[in-house]
Amino acid sequence: xxxxxxxxxxxxxxxxxxxxxRGIRSYFPYLAxxxxxxxxxxxxxxxxxxxIDDFLAVILSQAAVAIAEIILFMIFxxxxxxxxxxxxxxxxxxxxEIFLAAPI
Amino acid sequence: MKVVIRTDELSKYYGKASEIKxxxxxxxxxxxxxxFGLLGPNxxxxxxxxxxxxxxxxxTSGTATVDGYDILKQETEVKRITGLLAESPGLxxxxxxxxxxxxxxxxxxxxxxxxxxxxxxxxxLFGLYDRRDYLLEGYSRGMKQKVLIASALIHDPxxxxxxxxxxxxxxxxxxxxxxLIRKLANxxxxxxxxxxxxxxxxxxLCSRIGIINQGRLIAVGTVDEIKAQTGTKTLEExxxxxxxxVEEKELLAWREHRVAHA
Numbered sequence: 001x002x003x004x005x006x007x008x009x010x011x012x013x014x015x016x017x018x019x020x021x022r023g024i025r026s027y028f029p030y031l032a033x034x035x036x037x038x039x040x041x042x043x044x045x046x047x048x049x050x051x052i053d054d055f056l057a058v059i060l061s062q063a064a065v066a067i068a069e070i071i072l073f074m075i076f077x078x079x080x081x082x083x084x085x086x087x088x089x090x091x092x093x094x095x096x097e098i099f100l101a102a103p104i
Numbered sequence: 105m106k107v108v109i110r111t112d113e114l115s116k117y118y119g120k121a122s123e124i125k126x127x128x129x130x131x132x133x134x135x136x137x138x139x140f141g142l143l144g145p146n147x148x149x150x151x152x153x154x155x156x157x158x159x160x161x162x163x164t165s166g167t168a169t170v171d172g173y174d175i176l177k178q179e180t181e182v183k184r185i186t187g188l189l190a191e192s193p194g195l196x197x198x199x200x201x202x203x204x205x206x207x208x209x210x211x212x213x214x215x216x217x218x219x220x221x222x223x224x225x226x227x228x229l230f231g232l233y234d235r236r237d238y239l240l241e242g243y244s245r246g247m248k249q250k251v252l253i254a255s256a257l258i259h260d261p262x263x264x265x266x267x268x269x270x271x272x273x274x275x276x277x278x279x280x281x282x283x284l285i286r287k288l289a290n291x292x293x294x295x296x297x298x299x300x301x302x303x304x305x306x307x308x309l310c311s312r313i314g315i316i317n318q319g320r321l322i323a324v325g326t327v328d329e330i331k332a333q334t335g336t337k338t339l340e341e342x343x344x345x346x347x348x349x350v351e352e353k354e355l356l357a358w359r360e361h362r363v364a365h366a
Binding site for chain 2: 002003005008011012015016019095096097098099100101102103104
C-alpha cells in the first residue's frame with residue numbers, strides 16, 4: 001500500500017520539527033491535545049472568571065474594535081506569516097532537487 | 105548492445121539572448137549495464153546534463169530518451185527508473201538515516217510492505233545498520249554520502265546518475281564510495297552515469313567516458329581510444345589537450361606586463 005505524498009511530506013516535516021523531542025515523539029500529539037483540553041476546560045475559564053468584569057467593560061467599550069483588529073493581526077503574523085516564511089527560508093536548493101527529481 | 109540513454113541535439117541555454125550555452129547540441133549514447141563517465145572542467149555543463157536527463161530542468165531545444173522514455177513527454181516514467189545523487193544534495197540533518205530513507209522511499213512510491221526490509225538491506229550493505237536511528241547531523245561526510253547513495257537506490261532504479269560522487273570526500277571516504285560504485289556496476293548490473301572533474305575516479309570506474317567543454321561533447325570513447333585520438337600518454341594530458349588547459353606562461357603574463365610598465 002502506498003502512502004499519499006502529502007502525508008509523507010507532512011510526516012517528514014513533523015519528524016524534522018520534533019527531532020529534539022524524539023523520545024516522546026510517538027505520544028507527543030496526545031500530550032499536546034491533553035494539555036490543550038485542560039487549558040480550555042479548566043485554566044482558561046478560571047483566568048476569564050478572574051477578569052470577567054474588566055473584560056466585559058473593554059468588550060463593550062469603543063476601544064474593543066481596535067483591540068480586536070490588533071489581536072487578529074498579531075495572530076495572523078505569529079501563526080501564519082512567521083511559520084511560512086521560516087519554512088521557506090529553511091528549504092535549501094539541494095532539498096528542492098530531491099523533490100524535483102522524484103516522481104511527484 | 106541496448107542504448108539506455110540517448111540525447112538528440114540536447115541543448116540548454118541561459119540568458120535573454122541565450123548567450124550562455126550550458127549544454128550545446130549534445131549527442132550522446134550510453135549503453136545498458138555500462139558505467140559511463142562525463143568528464144569536464146568546472147562549468148562545462150555536466151550537472152546541467154544530469155539535471156536535463158532527470159527531468160529537473162527542461163531543455164531549450166533537442167530531446168533525450170532514458171530507457172526509451174522521452175524526457176519531455178514522460179517525465180514521471182523517467183524519474184521512476186532513475187536514481188540521482190546530486191552534486192549538492194540536501195540532506196535532512198534532523199532525521200535519522202532510517203527516517204530519511206523511509207521518506208525517500210515514500211516519495212518514489214516504494215510499497216510500505218517492502219520498504220522497511222529494503223531500508224534495512226541498504227543500511228546493512230552500506231555498514232550503517234547499527235547507526236540507523238542516529239540523527240544525520242552526527243554522521244561524518246563519508247557516512248552522509250553513503251546515506252545519499254542508499255537514497256538513490258531506494259526504489260531500485262536500473263539507471264543511476266552520480267554527480268561528483270567523491271568531490272567532497274577525504275581519500276578514505278572516496279575509496280569507500282568508489283568500492284560501492286564498483287559493486288553496484290559489477291554486482292547489481294546497473295547503468296551508472298558519473299559526472300566528475302576528478303580524472304582518476306572516472307578512469308578507474310568507467311568503461312567509457314565523454315569529455316564535455318563549454319557545453320559541447322568534444323570526445324567520447326574508452327580511455328585508450330581518447331588517448332589515441334589525442335596522441336597523449338595519460339588521460340590527464342588528453343583532457344588538457346582537449347579542453348585547452350591554460351599555459352603557465354599565460355597565467356604569469358600579467359606579471360611580465362607589470363614589470364614592463366615599471
